[in-house]
Structure formats: C-alpha cells, structure tokens
Amino acid sequence: MTDRATTPGARADMIRNRRQLLAAATEAFAERGVEVSMGEIAQRAGIAKGTVFRHFPSKNHLLAAITVQLVDGLVAAADRLRTADDPVAALREFMTAGVEVLAADRAFCEVIGRPSLQHAEVRGAINRLCEAVDVLTERAKKQGTVRDDVTGTDIVLLLGGIHQTALPLLAHDPQAWRRYLALALDGLCSPAATPLPHPPPAPLPE
Amino acid sequence: MTDRATTPGARADMIRNRRQLLAAATEAFAERGVEVSMGEIAQRAGIAKGTVFRHFPSKNHLLAAITVQLVDGLVAAADRLRTADDPVAALREFMTAGVEVLAADRAFCEVIGRPSLQHAEVRGAINRLCEAVDVLTERAKKQGTVRDDVTGTDIVLLLGGIHQTALPLLAHDPQAWRRYLALALDGLCSPAATPLPHPPPAPLPE
Amino acid sequence: MTDRATTPGARADMIRNRRQLLAAATEAFAERGVEVSMGEIAQRAGIAKGTVFRHFPSKNHLLAAITVQLVDGLVAAADRLRTADDPVAALREFMTAGVEVLAADRAFCEVIGRPSLQHAEVRGAINRLCEAVDVLTERAKKQGTVRDDVTGTDIVLLLGGIHQTALPLLAHDPQAWRRYLALALDGLCSPAATPLPHPPPAPLPE
Amino acid sequence: MTDRATTPGARADMIRNRRQLLAAATEAFAERGVEVSMGEIAQRAGIAKGTVFRHFPSKNHLLAAITVQLVDGLVAAADRLRTADDPVAALREFMTAGVEVLAADRAFCEVIGRPSLQHAEVRGAINRLCEAVDVLTERAKKQGTVRDDVTGTDIVLLLGGIHQTALPLLAHDPQAWRRYLALALDGLCSPAATPLPHPPPAPLPE
DNA sequence: AATGAATGAGTATTCATTCAT
DNA sequence: GATGAATGAATACTCATTCAT
Incomplete structure (x- = not known):
C-alpha cells in the first residue's frame, strides 16, 4: 500500500546497491584510507567490480562523493548551530562533531591533506564548510571570549590538526582527541594572547 | 684480479653505499612520502636495487631507520635545550624545530599516523623523544607559565597536529604552521585554563 | 492500460529503432573502426544498450549487417553501370565509387581484412559483388582495353588494396587514393603486359 | 676461449629472454595483430609479465621495436639492391621481399596504417625506407622502363596496398599477392600511361 | 519490446621482493 | 657484496553480454 506500484523495479535494486556501495566504501575508506582497492570495496558491498564503476566513473569520483558527503554533514551541523544560545558552546560543539568525524575516518584526512586527491566538488564543499564555520566563529568572537584573530578556515583546519594530534593514541585511547x-x-579562548605571527589562511586553501 | 687483497675496501664501499642510500631515501621520502618506490630510491642513491635490500630487508625497515634517525635528531635538539636559560623559550624553540622537520617531510607524518608502518625501533625512538621532551616540559611548567597538566608526550603529539593543521596550506603558504x-x-600557556577533560597519554602510544 | 490495443505501434517503434541503430552504427563504425563500443553506438542511436542486443545478438552480427549493407550498395552501383555506354569508363567509375566508400569507412576495411569478423552473410554479399563486377569486367575486357586475365574478384580485391595504399596519407591528403x-x-589497361604469374582468385575467398 | 670470462652471467639469460620475447612478440603480433595482449606474449615467450615490461616500458614500445626491426630489414634489402645490374629487376625483387614481409605480419599493416600507433622511431624507420627505395626507384626510372611520375614513397605505400589486395585470399592461397x-x-612500367591525377605523397606521411 | 543495471573476464601497467650470476 | 633481471600479485578501469523489471 505504501509504494506497491511506484516501486520502479530495477531502480529499487539499484538504489539498494548504491546504498550498499556507499556504505561499504565509506567504511572501507574510513578504516584503511584511500589505499583500499576498488575490488575490496566491491566485495564488501557484495556487488561486482563493474557495478562500482557504473555508479562512480573512477575511484577518485567515489572518494570525492564520500568526502563531500562527510563535509556536507559538517556544514549542516554548523548551520544548525548558527542560532544556538551560547556561541562559544556552539563552536565547541561543532568542533567536537568535526573531530569525531575525522577520528572515525582515515581517508578523510588523507583527502583533506593531499590536494592531488581533491576534486573540484570537494573543494567546493570545503569552502562551504569554511563559510558556515565563519558564521559560528564570528558570533563567538563577538561574544568576546574567542580571540579576535581566528577565522572559520582556521577552525576547519584545526579539526584536522586536533585529530592528527590524537591519532597515534587512537588504537588504545579512542577518545584522546577530547x-x-x-x-x-x-588557545582559542585566551584573550590576552599574543597576536598570531602569521596571517590568516586565504579563503581557498587548494 | 688485482684487488684480491684489497677487500677491506669492500667494507668501505658498503659504508659509503649505506650513507648514500640513507641520504637518498631520506630525501625521497621527505619529498614524496612513503609512496616512493624502492626503485627510485636506489636510483637516487646511485646503487642497485638489490643492494638496498641487502642493507634493509624491506621497505618498512628502511622507512623505520630513517624515521628513527629523524626522531633522534629531535631527541638531540631536546637534549641540547635542556639547559637553556628560559625554559619556556626553550620549549617554543623545540616545538618550532619539530614542526619544521615535519613540514619538510611527507613520509614522517605518514609513518607517525599509521601504526602499521611502525617498527618497534620507531616506537623506541618516539619514547626517547617523549622522555627528553618531558624534561623540557617539566622545566617550563615549574617556571609557572606553561599549564600544569600537559606532558612531554602531549608536546610531541602536538607537533604532528600543528603540522597537520597547516598541511592543506603548505603549497601556497609554506610557513603557515607558524x-x-x-x-x-x-593554549599551552593559558594558566586560567579549565582542566583538561581527558587523562594524559600513556607513555607508549603504539 | 490504455494502449492495450494500440500495440501495433510497438512494431513501428521497433522499426524506427532499428533504423536509428543502423544509421548510428554505420556512422560510428565508419568513423572509428570496429573498436567502437556497443555502448557508444546505443548512445548515438538514442536507444538503450539492451535494445541493440535485441536487434542484433552480438556486436559481430551488427557489424556484419552493416558490412552487408555497404557491400550491397556497391552491388547496386555495379548493376547500374552494367549498361553504360563506355565499359571501361564504367569500370573506372565503379572502382572510384568503391574506393571512395572504403576511404570513408574504417570498419569496412577491418572487416574485409579479418576473416574472424566475417559472417556467412558478409561472404555472400561479397560474392554477389564479385559476380556483379564480373559483368562489368567482362564487358571492359571485350572492348579490348582492359587486360584479359583479370576477373571481377580481382577488381573487388583491388578496391581494398588501393585504399590501403593511400591509407597512411589519409589524414593529410584525403584524396590520395585517386x-x-x-x-x-x-596496370589494368596495359595490353602488352606479361601474363600474371598467379592464377585468378577462387570465387569464394572466405 | 671465445668468451669464457666475458660471459656476464645473468646477462646471458637476459639476452636469451629478450630474444624469446622478441620472437614471441613478433610471431604473436604477426599472427593476430596489435590486439594480442601483453599477457599472451609473455606466456608465449615463457617469461613473466613483469619481465616483458622490464624489456619494453609499454606495449607500444614493444610494438614499435618490432616494427622498426621489420622496416629496417627492408631498408637493408633496399640498400643491398642499390647496385644490382638490372634496376627494374632490383625494384621488383625489393617489392617482392616487401610484400612477403607484410603478408606474414598482421600487426605490421595495422601499425603502418594507424598513425596513432606510430612512435617517432617507427616514423624514422619508414622515412629511412622511403629514402632507400627512392634510390632504387630513381635508377629504375632512369633506365626508362619505370614510369617517371612515381616516387620511392609510392613504392613503399604500394607494398601495403598489394598485400591488402591479397589479404582476403591469404588463408586459402598464401601466394596470391604475387x-x-x-x-x-x-602499372608501374606502362610508359604510355596517362599522367597520374594526384601529386606524389609528401616525404613524411604521418 | 525496451530499458539500463549488473556482471565478470580481460587489459596494461607497477612494484616490492627474490635470486642467479 | 653488489648487481639488476625476473617474478607475480595487485590495481584501476573497460566492455560485450545477460537479465530482472
């Protein structure tokens, strides 16, 4: 009665396959980084190699799609926090979510850190993220507690840095990033701080 | 025919080969990360591929040797700064040197971040580094400016995090890590800081 | 639900599809040779891949159908020239048309030259062509200007040879075949020629 | 006593492998054209796939090497015939040798006919061939029997054309090219011929 | 009858590692 | 010891063909 007649048949299977593929790829990339082979992803998804390439024309496209998905998740989080009561708490909450995502995903960091892996789509998503985080950051700065000389891009970059700091501990202490x-x-909230000795990052990192 | 008796020279050659190999591998790994092929390293060193494997039984062994060498360089730097007049300045100097090393070396970060690449030797060197930096850190804490709840291991881990933060900017702004x-x-010097919500790292991360 | 009775339209659609498919395949094979993919042909025809396979059970069947079509075009040309006033001019005109067809069609030559690509249908069409050209040739021989020891099959084979001769020049000088x-x-018209050292080709080459 | 001490050991095996590889590749390309896979060539040569790529960095390099080898064989033949007593007989002998080579080699024709398959090396060899054949052709023209308006490049191109003409008969009548x-x-020797309606080919076909 | 998603064998190429010389 | 040739498993990607809808 729900979609008895609207189920487009083959389309349904395809959507299921795509879901399985994305899930498998997300998981595989998260666990083992960009080096997982397309073959393994196909196997994990329970579909044939060719099917993977039907959905994504190359490994980099798949990687980009997943990365964009992750980044956009963070964009949504930032947008949601835009109207929070306590701007500093909102920023903290966003950063917590951000590092948590990174801590769970090896490929993400590799893609973020290696320009050669970045599709235009990824860069676009990252830019969106920086802009969304800029809003959060400006609010937190206006409140006075967060230092004046940091930008949204700084915050985004810091996510990767914080994750990296805790990475060697990840296996034995998965929460060390906290x-x-x-x-x-x-550091972000020390108002008496010395001015930062280097200018803020340009809007488009790569 | 002539150098039957001169074979002591063989030892000298071997030492020279090893030196060239390490120099070439250090450079190659620094420039292009762990993905450089053994073939390229051999070529850069001007020796045969087989000779590389005579000196190091696998690529990972070579990588480990070079990583140890780099880490030990930092250990030496930390040791040298142990007697500096201004302990906080000494810590800052050490961290500057540390991030600078990382920023110039792609493979280093990759090894640090990937447990599967780490030999016991590397872990040992990192432990030595943490201990040496502990000394610096304790001195800086005693001076009162550096917050009480950070350890040498924290400092060592931060080196990687700071580098990672600036990594996406590296190509266009090589000094962004500053x-x-x-x-x-x-953050390290904010005395009014809230106590850290997570215990310090265990001595042997990996 | 409505068009239960209108299904005769299905037949019309199928015919239209077949026409589009043949046109697209002819064009594609002509431009890029036998290596064009079935996918591209389907796309060019604006129909689905599955439909291509419904009309032709394999790529080779499609290739054969198109080749037969081309060969039969030449048969028709030969038949038309059968009653021309000047038999030698007619033969020249036929050969001109034949080489022109080859020069414009990459796949054609590849099929002609590769027995493994030839279906019985193709062989049949080629035989028909040889017979039609035999008529032209005999007339030209009777006129006395064309040497006595060549057959229609020789003429047909020469088309491919002449085209091949000019093929390396095709890109820079598309008319070189002339x-x-x-x-x-x-050579065909040199009456004082030495008798050919090898017997004429058997009627069914492949 | 011959090269007892100069045999460089491994070098001997390598040379044998290379010989086997070239033989296998020559044979395979001749039989089945450029489409034979590197895997099959390796198998035929009795060596591993990797070894094929050690000797030739890509399939095209291998193809080029074999093609150059074949073309240079013809260059040598042309050079040898340069001083023959009867220039027309010399030209005939050269063309006989040339077509014979082509008749035995499928890939050769494919490479000759497809610019995209041609390395600079191949083009160089073909140019050398055209020049060498020019010498033969000029001599034959001076003798008066061969028509004045053909060039060495024409002759070289004709080799492919003659082969192509006989190609459909190859399986049942391997000598049909004669x-x-x-x-x-x-055609070449008909002195009363009409002047050719198209200019001679430029020196560098592709 | 048409669709187009899925399949899976096949391709060229790379690279750490082994081993005969 | 040094050499560098040989190995072969692995990788991304393509494409004719099949089949569920």
Whole structure:
C-alpha cells in the first residue's frame, strides 16, 4: 500500500546497491584510507567490480562523493548551530562533531591533506564548510571570549590538526582527541594572547 | 684480479653505499612520502636495487631507520635545550624545530599516523623523544607559565597536529604552521585554563 | 492500460529503432573502426544498450549487417553501370565509387581484412559483388582495353588494396587514393603486359 | 676461449629472454595483430609479465621495436639492391621481399596504417625506407622502363596496398599477392600511361 | 519490446621482493 | 657484496553480454 506500484523495479535494486556501495566504501575508506582497492570495496558491498564503476566513473569520483558527503554533514551541523544560545558552546560543539568525524575516518584526512586527491566538488564543499564555520566563529568572537584573530578556515583546519594530534593514541585511547580539543579551545579562548605571527589562511586553501 | 687483497675496501664501499642510500631515501621520502618506490630510491642513491635490500630487508625497515634517525635528531635538539636559560623559550624553540622537520617531510607524518608502518625501533625512538621532551616540559611548567597538566608526550603529539593543521596550506603558504604553533603555545600557556577533560597519554602510544 | 490495443505501434517503434541503430552504427563504425563500443553506438542511436542486443545478438552480427549493407550498395552501383555506354569508363567509375566508400569507412576495411569478423552473410554479399563486377569486367575486357586475365574478384580485391595504399596519407591528403587508383587502372589497361604469374582468385575467398 | 670470462652471467639469460620475447612478440603480433595482449606474449615467450615490461616500458614500445626491426630489414634489402645490374629487376625483387614481409605480419599493416600507433622511431624507420627505395626507384626510372611520375614513397605505400589486395585470399592461397604485385608492376612500367591525377605523397606521411 | 543495471573476464601497467650470476 | 633481471600479485578501469523489471 505504501509504494506497491511506484516501486520502479530495477531502480529499487539499484538504489539498494548504491546504498550498499556507499556504505561499504565509506567504511572501507574510513578504516584503511584511500589505499583500499576498488575490488575490496566491491566485495564488501557484495556487488561486482563493474557495478562500482557504473555508479562512480573512477575511484577518485567515489572518494570525492564520500568526502563531500562527510563535509556536507559538517556544514549542516554548523548551520544548525548558527542560532544556538551560547556561541562559544556552539563552536565547541561543532568542533567536537568535526573531530569525531575525522577520528572515525582515515581517508578523510588523507583527502583533506593531499590536494592531488581533491576534486573540484570537494573543494567546493570545503569552502562551504569554511563559510558556515565563519558564521559560528564570528558570533563567538563577538561574544568576546574567542580571540579576535581566528577565522572559520582556521577552525576547519584545526579539526584536522586536533585529530592528527590524537591519532597515534587512537588504537588504545579512542577518545584522546577530547584532550587536545580542549587544549585548542583554551588557545582559542585566551584573550590576552599574543597576536598570531602569521596571517590568516586565504579563503581557498587548494 | 688485482684487488684480491684489497677487500677491506669492500667494507668501505658498503659504508659509503649505506650513507648514500640513507641520504637518498631520506630525501625521497621527505619529498614524496612513503609512496616512493624502492626503485627510485636506489636510483637516487646511485646503487642497485638489490643492494638496498641487502642493507634493509624491506621497505618498512628502511622507512623505520630513517624515521628513527629523524626522531633522534629531535631527541638531540631536546637534549641540547635542556639547559637553556628560559625554559619556556626553550620549549617554543623545540616545538618550532619539530614542526619544521615535519613540514619538510611527507613520509614522517605518514609513518607517525599509521601504526602499521611502525617498527618497534620507531616506537623506541618516539619514547626517547617523549622522555627528553618531558624534561623540557617539566622545566617550563615549574617556571609557572606553561599549564600544569600537559606532558612531554602531549608536546610531541602536538607537533604532528600543528603540522597537520597547516598541511592543506603548505603549497601556497609554506610557513603557515607558524600561525598554528603560536596558537598552540597560547593554549599551552593559558594558566586560567579549565582542566583538561581527558587523562594524559600513556607513555607508549603504539 | 490504455494502449492495450494500440500495440501495433510497438512494431513501428521497433522499426524506427532499428533504423536509428543502423544509421548510428554505420556512422560510428565508419568513423572509428570496429573498436567502437556497443555502448557508444546505443548512445548515438538514442536507444538503450539492451535494445541493440535485441536487434542484433552480438556486436559481430551488427557489424556484419552493416558490412552487408555497404557491400550491397556497391552491388547496386555495379548493376547500374552494367549498361553504360563506355565499359571501361564504367569500370573506372565503379572502382572510384568503391574506393571512395572504403576511404570513408574504417570498419569496412577491418572487416574485409579479418576473416574472424566475417559472417556467412558478409561472404555472400561479397560474392554477389564479385559476380556483379564480373559483368562489368567482362564487358571492359571485350572492348579490348582492359587486360584479359583479370576477373571481377580481382577488381573487388583491388578496391581494398588501393585504399590501403593511400591509407597512411589519409589524414593529410584525403584524396590520395585517386593517385593509386589511376596507377592501378594503368596496370589494368596495359595490353602488352606479361601474363600474371598467379592464377585468378577462387570465387569464394572466405 | 671465445668468451669464457666475458660471459656476464645473468646477462646471458637476459639476452636469451629478450630474444624469446622478441620472437614471441613478433610471431604473436604477426599472427593476430596489435590486439594480442601483453599477457599472451609473455606466456608465449615463457617469461613473466613483469619481465616483458622490464624489456619494453609499454606495449607500444614493444610494438614499435618490432616494427622498426621489420622496416629496417627492408631498408637493408633496399640498400643491398642499390647496385644490382638490372634496376627494374632490383625494384621488383625489393617489392617482392616487401610484400612477403607484410603478408606474414598482421600487426605490421595495422601499425603502418594507424598513425596513432606510430612512435617517432617507427616514423624514422619508414622515412629511412622511403629514402632507400627512392634510390632504387630513381635508377629504375632512369633506365626508362619505370614510369617517371612515381616516387620511392609510392613504392613503399604500394607494398601495403598489394598485400591488402591479397589479404582476403591469404588463408586459402598464401601466394596470391604475387598476382597483384605483377599487376602493380605492370602499372608501374606502362610508359604510355596517362599522367597520374594526384601529386606524389609528401616525404613524411604521418 | 525496451530499458539500463549488473556482471565478470580481460587489459596494461607497477612494484616490492627474490635470486642467479 | 653488489648487481639488476625476473617474478607475480595487485590495481584501476573497460566492455560485450545477460537479465530482472
């Protein structure tokens, strides 16, 4: 009665396959980084190699799609927090979510850190993210607690840095990033700080 | 025919080969990361591929040797700074040197971040580094400016994090890490900071 | 639900599809040779891949159908010239048309030259062509100008040879085949020629 | 005593492998054209796939090497015939040798006919061939029997054309090309011929 | 009858590692 | 010891063909 007649048949299978593929690829990339082979992803998804390439014309396209998906998740989070009551808490919450995503995904960091892996789509998503985070950052700065000389892009970049700091501990202490996030937030909120010795990053990193 | 008796020269050759190999591998790994092929390293060193494998039984062994060498360079730097007049300045100097090394070396970060690439030797060197930096850190804490709840291991881990933060900017702004190092130092030196919400890292990360 | 009775239209659609398919395939094979993919042909025809396979059970069947079509075009040309006033001019005109067709069609030559690509249908069409050209040739021989020891099959084979001769020049000089056609006609019309050292080809080459 | 001490050991095996590889590749390309896979060539040569790529960095390089080898064989033949007593007989002998080579080699024709398959090396060899054949052709023209308006490049191109003419007969009548070579030579030697309607080919076909 | 998603064998190429010389 | 040739498993990607809808 729900969609008895609207189920487009083959389309349904395809959507299921695509879902499985994205899930498998997301998982595989997260666990083992960009080096997982397309063959393994296909196997994990329970579909044939050719089917993977039917959905995404190349490994980089697949990687880009997944990365964009992750980044856009963060954009949505940032947007949601835009109207929070406490701007500094909102920023903290966003950064927590951001590092959490990174901590769960090896490929993400590799893509973020290696320009050669970045499609235009990814760059676009990252730019969207920086802009969304800029809003959060400006609010937090206006409140006075967050130092004046940091930008949304700084915050986005810091996510990767905080994750990286805790990465060697990840296996034995999966929550270690919380320590370094707190440390970074303290740096971000120290109003008496010396002015930063280097200009803020350009809007388009890569 | 003539150098039957001169074979002691063989030892000298071997030492020279090893030196060239290490130099070439260091350079190659620094420039292009762990993905450089053994073939290219051999070529850069001007020796045969087989000779590379005589000196190091696998690519990972070679990578480990070079990583240890780099880490030990930092250990030496930390040791040298142990007696500096201004402990906080010494810590800052050490961290500057550390991030600078990372920024110039792609493979280093990849090894640090990937447990599967780490030999026991590397872990040992990192432990030595953490201990040496502990000394610096304790001194800086005693001076009162550096917050009490950070350890040498934290500092060592931060090096990677600071570098990672600036990594996406590396191509267009090679000195961007200075910005994030300053930010981290501000976090480290904010005395009114909230206590860190997560315990310090265990001595042997991996 | 409505067009239960209108299904005769299905037949019309199928015929239209077949026409589009043949046109697209002819064009595609002509331009890029036998290596064009079935996918591209389907796309050019504006129909689905599955439909292509409904009309032709394999790529080779499609290729054969198109080749037969081309060959039969030449058969028709030969038949038309059967009653021309000047038999030698007629033969020259036929050969001109034949080489022109080849020069415009990459796949054609590839099929002609590769027995493995030839279906019985193709062989049949070629035989029909040889017979039709035999008529032209006999008339030209009777007139006395064309040498006595060549057959229609020889003429047909020469079309491919003349085209091949000019093929390396095709990109820079698309009309170069005219030079070699003239040369061949001179050979065909040299009455004092030595008798050919090899017997004429059997009627069914492949 | 011959090269007891100079045999460089591994070098001997390598040379044997290379010989086997070239033989296998020559044979495979000759039999089945450029489409044979590197895997099959390796198998035929009795060596591993990787070894094929050690000797030739890509399939095209291998193809080029073999093609150059074949063309240079013809250059040598042309050079040898430069001083023959009867220039026309010399030209006939050269063309016989040339078509014979083509008749035995499928890939050769494909490479000759497809610019995209041609390395600079191949083009160089073909140019050398055209020049060498020019010498033969000029001599034959001076003798008066061969028509004045053909060039060495024409002759080289004709080799492919004559072969192509006989190609459909190859399986059942491997010597059929002799018939068409004779026909072409008659065209070449008809002094009363009409002037060719198209200018001679430029020196560098592709 | 048409669709187009899925399949899976096949391709060229790379590279760490082994081993005969 | 040094050499560099040989190995072969692995990778991304293509394409004719099949088949569920």
